[in-house]
Amino acid sequence: MNAARPSLDRNFLNRFGILIALFTLALVLSVTTDSFASASNLTNVARQVSINGILAVGVTFVLLTGGVDLSLGSVVALSGVACATFAHPGDHSVFVPIAVGLLAGAACGLVNGALVTLGGVAPFIVTLGMMTIARGLALIFSGGRPVADMSNELTALAGDFVGIPIPVLCFAGVALAAWFFLSNFRLGRHIYAVGGNENAARAAGVPVEQVKLFAYGLCGLLAGVAGVVLAARITTGQPNAGQAYELDAIAAVVIGGTSLAGGVGTITGTLLGVLLIGVINNGLDLQGVSSYYQAVIKGVIIVGAVWLDRRQARS
Amino acid sequence: MRLTPRNATSAFLAVCVLTFFVTFLSGCKKAEARKEGEILIGFSSRDLSAEYTAKLSEAVVDYAKTKPGVKLVMVDAQSDVQKQFSQVENFIAQKVDAIILNPCELEASTPAVDRAKAAGIPLVLVNQVTKSAGDSYIGSNDFDAGRIAMEAIAKKLNGQGGVLMLHGIMGTSAQLQREAGAREIFAKYPGLKLVDHQTASWDRAKAMALTENWIQAHKGKFSAVFAHNDEMAMGALLALERAGLKKDVTVIGIDAIAQALTAVKEGRLDATVFQDAVGQGKGSVDAAILLAKKQPCPKETLIPFQLITRDNLSQFLK
Numbered sequence: 138m139n140a141a142r143p144s145l146d147r148n149f150l151n152r153f154g155i156l157i158a159l160f161t162l163a164l165v166l167s168v169t170t171d172s173f174a175s176a177s178n179l180t181n182v183a184r185q186v187s188i189n190g191i192l193a194v195g196v197t198f199v200l201l202t203g204g205v206d207l208s209l210g211s212v213v214a215l216s217g218v219a220c221a222t223f224a225h226p227g228d229h230s231v232f233v234p235i236a237v238g239l240l241a242g243a244a245c246g247l248v249n250g251a252l253v254t255l256g257g258v259a260p261f262i263v264t265l266g267m268m269t270i271a272r273g274l275a276l277i278f279s280g281g282r283p284v285a286d287m288s289n290e291l292t293a294l295a296g297d298f299v300g301i302p303i304p305v306l307c308f309a310g311v312a313l314a315a316w317f318f319l320s321n322f323r324l325g326r327h328i329y330a331v332g333g334n335e336n337a338a339r340a341a342g343v344p345v346e347q348v349k350l351f352a353y354g355l356c357g358l359l360a361g362v363a364g365v366v367l368a369a370r371i372t373t374g375q376p377n378a379g380q381a382y383e384l385d386a387i388a389a390v391v392i393g394g395t396s397l398a399g400g401v402g403t404i405t406g407t408l409l410g411v412l413l414i415g416v417i418n419n420g421l422d423l424q425g426v427s428s429y430y431q432a433v434i435k436g437v438i439i440v441g442a443v444w445l446d447r448r449q450a451r452s
Numbered sequence: 453m454r455l456t457p458r459n460a461t462s463a464f465l466a467v468c469v470l471t472f473f474v475t476f477l478s479g480c481k482k483a484e485a486r487k488e489g490e491i492l493i494g495f496s497s498r499d500l501s502a503e504y505t506a507k508l509s510e511a512v513v514d515y516a517k518t519k520p521g522v523k524l525v526m527v528d529a530q531s532d533v534q535k536q537f538s539q540v541e542n543f544i545a546q547k548v549d550a551i552i553l554n555p556c557e558l559e560a561s562t563p564a565v566d567r568a569k570a571a572g573i574p575l576v577l578v579n580q581v582t583k584s585a586g587d588s589y590i591g592s593n594d595f596d597a598g599r600i601a602m603e604a605i606a607k608k609l610n611g612q613g614g615v616l617m618l619h620g621i622m623g624t625s626a627q628l629q630r631e632a633g634a635r636e637i638f639a640k641y642p643g644l645k646l647v648d649h650q651t652a653s654w655d656r657a658k659a660m661a662l663t664e665n666w667i668q669a670h671k672g673k674f675s676a677v678f679a680h681n682d683e684m685a686m687g688a689l690l691a692l693e694r695a696g697l698k699k700d701v702t703v704i705g706i707d708a709i710a711q712a713l714t715a716v717k718e719g720r721l722d723a724t725v726f727q728d729a730v731g732q733g734k735g736s737v738d739a740a741i742l743l744a745k746k747q748p749c750p751k752e753t754l755i756p757f758q759l760i761t762r763d764n765l766s767q768f769l770k
Contacts, residue, residue, distance in 0.1 A: 170669065177695075178668040185661050281500035281528075283683075285711050296694075371656045372690065373711070377501035378657060422665035428622075428651050 154445055155392065155409045159416065166420045173423055180302065186415030187304035188213075188363045188370075190408070192386035193393075194308075194315045195359030197407045198352040200390055201319075203332040203399025204253060204260035206353065208245060208267035209360050209386055213379035215275040216242040216364025221284035221374025224291040231290040238365035239358060245271050246357015250350035268383075275376040284374035294369035304366045311359060316404040328352060332399025389414050392442045413442070491744045493524045493737070494543030495552040498580070499531040502654065503683070503709040504729055505554065508579060511733025512552065522741060533560040540564040544571045549744035551575045552736045555582050558625040574743035578736035580625045587743050589752045590735040594626045597725050597757045598633025598680075601704045604723050604759055605676045608702045611641040614674035616666055617649035618659050618684040627651075630680045630706065647674045652684045659687030667695050676702040682712035682724055689721055708760055708768060716765055726758045726768055 166173035192209050199206045220238030223229055245267055252263040294303050319325035327348045330338040339345050363382075368374045393410030395402025417438060421431045493516065497509040509526060516524035525548075529536035533556045543551050544567065551568050553575055555561035562583040568575040569584070577586040605615060617634065620627035638644050647670050652659035659679065666674075677692070679685035685705025692698040698720070705712055708726040715721035735753050742749040760768055 172668040172671070175668065181664050181668055185664065276501055279501075281506050282503055283711070367657065370690075371660060371687065373656070375501075375656065377499070378655075418661075419665055419668075422650070422662060423669045425648055425650075425669070 155394070155406070155413060155442065158442065159409060159413050162413070162416055162420065166416070166423065170420075170423045173420060178419070178423075180305075182412075182415050182419045183305045183308075184302040185419065186411050187302070187308035188367055189382065189385050189389060189414065190308040190411040191311050191359050191363045191366065192382060193389040193407050193411050194311050194404060195356035195363075196383070196386050197315070197390050197393075197395055197402060197404060198328060199260070199356045200387070200395050200397060201328050201332045201399055201402055202349050202352045203335070204349065204352065205264060205387070205397070206246075206249065206356050207261065207264040207383050208249065208271055209356075209363075210379035210382035210384075211268045211271035211275065212242050212245045212357060212360040213364040213367060213382055214374075214376055215245065215271040215278075216361040217368035217378055218275045218279045218284055218374035218376055220291070220365045220368050221287050222278060224287040224368075224374075226286070226288040228288075231288065234287075234291055235294075235365055238368070239361040242361020242364060243354055243358040246354045246360065247350065249357065250353030253353060254346040254349050272376075279374060279376040281376060283376070285372070287368065287372055287374075292369050292372050294366060295372075304370065307362060307366055311362065312404055312408055319404060324348065324351065329400055332401075334400070385414060388439045392439060410442075413438075489521065491522045491550070491741060492546070492548045493522065493550050493552060493740045493744065494539075494546065494548040495524055495526045495736075496536050496539045496543070496554060497526060497528050498536075498554045498556050500528045501530070503711075504681070504707045504727065505579075507709075507729040508554065508733045511730040512578075512737055515734045515737045519737065519741060522737075524737070529556055531556055533557050536561060537564045537567075540568055544568060544573060548573060550740040552578055552740050553582075553586065554578045555580045555625075557582075557623060558628065559583055559623065574740070576736050576739045576743065579732055582625075585751070587751075588739040588749050590732050590739055590755070591753075592727050592732070592755050592757050594629035595633040597706045597727065598630035599636055600633075600757055600759050601630075601678055601706055601723070601725050602634040602637035604761075605678055605702055605704055606637055606641045606644055608722065609644070609675055612643040613676060614645045614647040614670070615676045615678060616647055616663070616670070616674050616688075618662065618677065618679040618688060619649060619651040620654045620680040620684075622651050627680055634678060652679075652687065654681050654683055656683045656687040656690075659684035660691045663688040663691035664695070667691065667697065671697075675700060676704070679703070679705045681705055682707045682709045685721060685724070686711060686715065689715065693720070706757075713760070713765065713769060716760060716762060717769070719762060723759055723761045726760050728755045731755045 172178050196206050196209060216238040219241040220234045223237045224234035249263050249267050252258050253260050296303060298306060327343045330343050331345050331348050335345055367378060389410035390407050391397060392413055393406030395406060417435060421434065495512055498505050500506050500509060513524060513526055516522055527539045529539060536556050540551060551573055555577060565575055565582050565584045565586055575586040577589045579591045581589060619631060638646060648666055650662055652662050677688045679688055682705035685703055689703050692701050702722045704723045706725040708724045712721055712724040716724060732755055739749050
């Protein structure tokens with residue numbers, strides 16, 4: 138029972154395995170399509186993965202503590218609606234809708250965290266509840282209709298900054314900060330400790346409840362970021378947006394080598410997992426593969442990647 | 453305060469009991485409110501978060517309020533076939549006088565229609581058909597919508613050029629018929645080529661990502677996008693505008709939702725096809741009342757589609 142000790146070899150193999158998969162896929166796509174390797178398409182891929190990426194970074198924290206967050210997609214919708222409601226032109230400065238969107242996300246995350254730690258309810262149940270509660274609130278606040286008429290200042294968030302899409306910059310910033318935080322801060326190390334062995338961590342004086350509350354809160358906050366970015370991108374707050382986003386995010390994290398049991402995983406792995414899923418989606422569209430086959434292929438790759446990972450871990 | 457397992461349990465029980473009472477009391481009120489001779493209509497809406505359906509449902513509710521002696525209960529199926537089936541079963545259990553069903557799907561919603569029939573409760577289908585016919589259908593022929601939209605594209609391109617098609621959720625009657633209508637126009641103009649087609653599930657974000665990928669794969673090979681609804685047309689429009697390609701590409705959607713009309717007004721979207729949500733909603737209530745009173749009611753009432761461009765836009769803006 139020393140799951141808390143992330144073996145160096147295993148992490149190395151993990152990253153190596155996904156890198157090989159990513160490169161092979163990229164190579165195949167570059168050869169079989171004219172458009173994959175172009176700069177504009179690669180920007181395209183980066184822009185399309187950014188929302189899933191931001192969510193995946195957030196849920197990495199929760200998975201590392203041994204929890205799970207199924208409410209992400211609904212929280213994205215709620216934050217998007219909350220943001221769009223305050224984003225009508227001339228109503229408020231652009232910071233108000235952004236702050237409202239982020240707060241909505243963080244609030245959902247903190248409620249999840251509080252119920253998991255103080256209430257002692259299983260994370261699966263708590264976040265399953267939040268999934269329908271947040272979706273319901275999004276529908277209530279929007280009256281069931283897309284919230285349109287957003288100011289140009291806000292929709293500009295989906296535009297470019299010195300040639301790079303702003304959502305990509307958000308994702309990069311979030312990933313970088315998360316990576317730095319997990320490897321250099323004491324709270325970051327506590328997150329691994331809690332997921333590795335909760336009792337041992339508690340005995341060693343780690344404030345387990347606070348660490349978990351932080352992880353869920355942060356995950357919610359990042360879902361809020363994703364919600365604001367999505368609303369800017371599609372220029373509306375859609376109460377029905379984000380269906381099943383949590384599954385793509387969790388899939389990316391797991392492909393990236395994070396253990397669902399907690400304690401093991403890296404942001405670099407998550408980044409690679411996100412890119413792998415993004416390249417698959419983009420590549421299958423470029424190849425003109427029907428969406429029915431796309432669903433099957435994606436599922437096979439997710440299970441395959443994790444299976445390979447476990448085999449390597451055992452050997 | 454720390455929540456111990458014990459007081460958490462009692463809190464949970466308290467919430468359960470409270471919920472139960474509230475539901476029970478409101479249930480009683482409903483049962484009492486049903487007066488002698490009052491007509492009770494159950495209405496299951498496909499999805500209130502879809503703008504077009506929300507507009508239709510609002511028309512149903514508002515119009516029913518203007519009818520004396522009629523009480524209408526609306527429920528939202530949230531695009532879930534299973535949920536809608538249970539809603540219809542609940543209406544049957546409540547012994548409503550008529551059901552208005554705005555079905556989620558062509559095939560999968562059929563058992564719900566059959567169940568109402570078996571129970572002898574008249575059923576009106578609105579906006580979308582199912583495999584089993586209801587007692588009355590109020591809607592528009594989606595085949596025409598596909599035809600009108602593609603015909604407009606063909607005219608704009610002078611019958612020559614590549615077209616991308618964004619499908620709705622595959623298997624919905626709207627998707628099947630809109631595609632069939634469009635395909636008829638492709639057959640009529642051999643110069644029109646279907647470059648690629650894929651479902652974006654009526655969803656704006658999905659349509660946007662798909663169009664971005666298509667721009668990479670087929671840049672320069674297409675000059676029009678036909679989307680099965682306006683939500684997806686708006687997604688395609690945003691992707692094309694961002695890539696700076698909108699001026700070379702015609703985009704047409706269906707439904708005439710508010711945002712699409714604004715986009716037509718601003719000269720961004722080329723056209724949309726108007727489907728009369730309010731007309732359909734009112735028609736379904738009229739049919740339900742006739743059927744509940746056991747009076748003759750037409751089997752089918754079709755409300756025509758119209759193409760909206762910048763030229764005739766003013767008559768559709770309130």
